[in-house]
Amino acid sequence: MTVLTTAPRKLALAPPRSRRRGAAWLKRLPLLPAMVFTIVVTQIPFVLTLWYSFQRYNLNYPNRPRQFPTVANYRAVFSDPVFRTAALNTLEFTAVPVIASVLLGLGIAILLNRRVFGRGLLRTLIISPFLVMSAAAALIWKYSILDTTFGVLNYVLRPFGVHDANWIGVHSQLTIITFLTWQWTPFMVLIILAGLQSQNEEILEAARVDGAGPWRIFRALTLPHLRMYLELGILLGSIYIVQAFDSIYLITQGGPATDTTNLPYYIYQVAFQAYDIGRASAMSVVVVVGTILIATLALRTISSIFSDDTLSRG
Amino acid sequence: MSSRTTLTLAERRSKLPVRLGLGLLTWFIVLVFFFPVFWMALTGFKTEPAANTPTPKFIFSPTLYEYQSVWWGTPGTAGLRGYLEHSIVITVLSTIVVIALALPAAYALAIRPIRKWRDVLFFFISTKMLPIVGAIIPLFIIARDLNILDTQRLLILLYSAMNLPIAVWMLRSFLLEVPISVIEAAQVDGARLPRQLRSVVIPLIMPGLAAAALLCFIFSWNEFFLAVNLTTTNGATVPIYLVGFVAPEGQFLAHLSAAATVACLPVLIAGWAAQDKLVRGLSMGAVK
Numbered sequence: 269m270t271v272l273t274t275a276p277r278k279l280a281l282a283p284p285r286s287r288r289r290g291a292a293w294l295k296r297l298p299l300l301p302a303m304v305f306t307i308v309v310t311q312i313p314f315v316l317t318l319w320y321s322f323q324r325y326n327l328n329y330p331n332r333p334r335q336f337p338t339v340a341n342y343r344a345v346f347s348d349p350v351f352r353t354a355a356l357n358t359l360e361f362t363a364v365p366v367i368a369s370v371l372l373g374l375g376i377a378i379l380l381n382r383r384v385f386g387r388g389l390l391r392t393l394i395i396s397p398f399l400v401m402s403a404a405a406a407l408i409w410k411y412s413i414l415d416t417t418f419g420v421l422n423y424v425l426r427p428f429g430v431h432d433a434n435w436i437g438v439h440s441q442l443t444i445i446t447f448l449t450w451q452w453t454p455f456m457v458l459i460i461l462a463g464l465q466s467q468n469e470e471i472l473e474a475a476r477v478d479g480a481g482p483w484r485i486f487r488a489l490t491l492p493h494l495r496m497y498l499e500l501g502i503l504l505g506s507i508y509i510v511q512a513f514d515s516i517y518l519i520t521q522g523g524p525a526t527d528t529t530n531l532p533y534y535i536y537q538v539a540f541q542a543y544d545i546g547r548a549s550a551m552s553v554v555v556v557v558g559t560i561l562i563a564t565l566a567l568r569t570i571s572s573i574f575s576d577d578t579l580s581r582g
Numbered sequence: 583m584s585s586r587t588t589l590t591l592a593e594r595r596s597k598l599p600v601r602l603g604l605g606l607l608t609w610f611i612v613l614v615f616f617f618p619v620f621w622m623a624l625t626g627f628k629t630e631p632a633a634n635t636p637t638p639k640f641i642f643s644p645t646l647y648e649y650q651s652v653w654w655g656t657p658g659t660a661g662l663r664g665y666l667e668h669s670i671v672i673t674v675l676s677t678i679v680v681i682a683l684a685l686p687a688a689y690a691l692a693i694r695p696i697r698k699w700r701d702v703l704f705f706f707i708s709t710k711m712l713p714i715v716g717a718i719i720p721l722f723i724i725a726r727d728l729n730i731l732d733t734q735r736l737l738i739l740l741y742s743a744m745n746l747p748i749a750v751w752m753l754r755s756f757l758l759e760v761p762i763s764v765i766e767a768a769q770v771d772g773a774r775l776p777r778q779l780r781s782v783v784i785p786l787i788m789p790g791l792a793a794a795a796l797l798c799f800i801f802s803w804n805e806f807f808l809a810v811n812l813t814t815t816n817g818a819t820v821p822i823y824l825v826g827f828v829a830p831e832g833q834f835l836a837h838l839s840a841a842a843t844v845a846c847l848p849v850l851i852a853g854w855a856a857q858d859k860l861v862r863g864l865s866m867g868a869v870k
Contacts, residue, residue: 295690295694295696296690296696297690298686298687298689298690298775299686299687299690299691299696299702301683301686301687302683302684302686302687302706302746302750303687303702303705305683305742305743305746306705306706306709306743306746306747309739309740309742309743310709310712310717310743311709312720313716313717313718313719313720313721313724314712314716314717314720316719316720316723316724317716317717317719317720320719320720375611376608376611376612379604379607379608379611380608380612382601382604382605382608383601384604384605384608384609385605385609386609390608390609390612391857392854392857393612393613393615393616394612394615394616395853395854395857395860396615396616396619396850396853396854397615397616397618397619398853399800399846399849399850399853399854400619400622400842400846400849400850401803401804401806401820401821401824401842401845401846401849402804402806403804403806403821403824403825403845404622404821404824404841404842404843404845404846405618405619405622405842405846407824407827407838407842408618408621408622408838408839408842409618411827411834411835411838412618412621412622412625412835412838412839413618413621417636418634418635418636418638418835420617420621420638423636423637423638450615450618453615454615455864458857458860458861458864459861459864461861462861504864507710507711510713511713511714511715511807513806513807514806514807514821517806517810518825531713531715532713532714532715532807535715535718536715536718536811539718539719539722540722540811545719545723548719549719552713552715552716552717552718552719553716555713555715555716556712556713556716559711559712559713560711560712563708563711
């Protein structure tokens with residue numbers, strides 16, 4: 269360690285062979301607690317999930333033999349129409365809110381990037397939906413905004429000829445999508461606004477002097493510059509929205525029937541309402557494998573976030 | 583970040599009605615987004631009869647009754663206070679654990695990066711991509727067998743693990759900005775790692791530490807899935823108190839609104855106060 273400390277960083281990457289081993293371990297030492305902690309708390313449960321998924325394991329029948337190994341759970345999962353519905357719903361409840369919130373966020377960020385009266389206050393107000401506890405927001409939406417009789421929305425829409433619409437019961441998917449979009453648009457606004465404000469003002473001004481219109485400047489300069497920020501928003505938004513549980517649990521309970529049941533909610537039902545640990549574990553394994561496949565594909569396409577620009581020093 | 587207010591040429595060129603119209607549009611959209619939050623806080627100041635009307639009341643005589651009854655509890659129901667205490671203990675302790683683990687790790691990835699630091703960083707971010715449902719069943723069974731189901735300890739542990747990757751990423755990006763010469767100077771002076779961290783590095787990245795802590799606080803405070811599946815009373819956090827409203831009886835809108843407002847207030851205030859840090863934190867340090 270003492271040898272390395274005085275050496276420039278570039279050299280430190282390739283110390284003399286004889287000292288490399290001990291020094292390398294010393295350098296890794298500060299990393300170990302975090303690594304060990306993360307592996308123990310987040311990775312071991314996944315291994316256990318895998319193990320449970322090959323057992324007949326139901327908490328309602330603690331004395332039944334577990335029959336390890338068995339693929340019965342996987343067979344049940346793949347022939348379960350509700351699982352398929354939940355998978356499709358998950359895709360819908362992720363893709364639509366992410367796309368909608370990115371587009372809305374882009375529009376609002378552009379508006380907020382202009383000189384507008386009270387911009388600081390507007391920024392403060394717009395991020396609020398993202399900050400409020402989603403469990404609290406979900407209940408307020410359910411009872412105070414969307415309720416057929418007492419909801420504000422039906423009151424506002426009455427002059428437009430909408431009478432006592434049952435939003436949660438009849439338009440349940442729209443309800444969930446709208447709620448998630450409302451929650452995540454502020455996040456997109458923040459990220460895209462940061463992107464807009466990091467633009468080089470001189471280049472934009474030069475383009476204007478050369479006679480480029482606002483639309484051409486947006487297409488040719490702003491959008492390419494925003495690419496990294498948009499990708500980041502999409503990536504992080506997807507990571508969180510795909511796991512949406514609070515809103516579904518509190519607003520629709522997955523219903524009516526299975527219209528708003530997504531995978532997290534369905535696994536929750538099978539595990540904690542039906543106590544079928546084996547089948548729920550098999551579903552989790554399928555979900556994790558699916559997520560890894562999609563995430564790998566997605567990360568390949570949107571690679572600019574993890575390029576050397578953002579990862580390396582400076 | 584928000585201080586750049588000089589008119590660009592294009593804005594100077596555009597006509598006043600256009601500017602005014604876009605300004606009004608901006609205000610309208612933002613207020614629509616903010617309305618549910620405003621409505622929540624407002625309804626908390628109503629009496630139950632005033633809150634439960636088909637024609638929403640914007641003008642009414644405000645009362646603190648519901649906020650008080652949420653705080654102290656009503657006969658037969660517990661107040662929010664106990665849940666708030668749990669939430670505070672759990673968020674504060676888990677945030678401390680996260681920072682204590684993340685700072686040395688970020689140091690090893692940024693200041694004198696180990697070999698394969700890129701892989702390590704990807705490992706941390708990849709744990710955020712795996713759906714939490716995949717772990718909930720074993721977590722429940724392990725916690726049950728260890729007899730720590732429904733304890734604050736359990737949530738402290740899990741929230742620390744949940745937030746650690748973000749904190750490592752963020753702190754790393756802040757550490758990258760510490761001039762290497764400063765650290766080398768400390769190293770020449772013979773300071774060992776803990777002292778280097780304490781006397782040189784930490785003061786320099788204080789804003790980054792604050793941002794990381796803020797984010798851990800927000801995510802832990804609002805966390806729902808783990809809390810609802812692993813706690814009932816002794817470890818129950820504020821969201822669990824709200825779950826009691828899923829199947830309510832009688833008139834409850836004002837009470838619910840007051841409870842929801844109190845539940846959101848700590849994070850709202852913290853987030854409003856530290857907006858600029860939020861972006862950087864949420865983007866795991868990628869957006870400067």
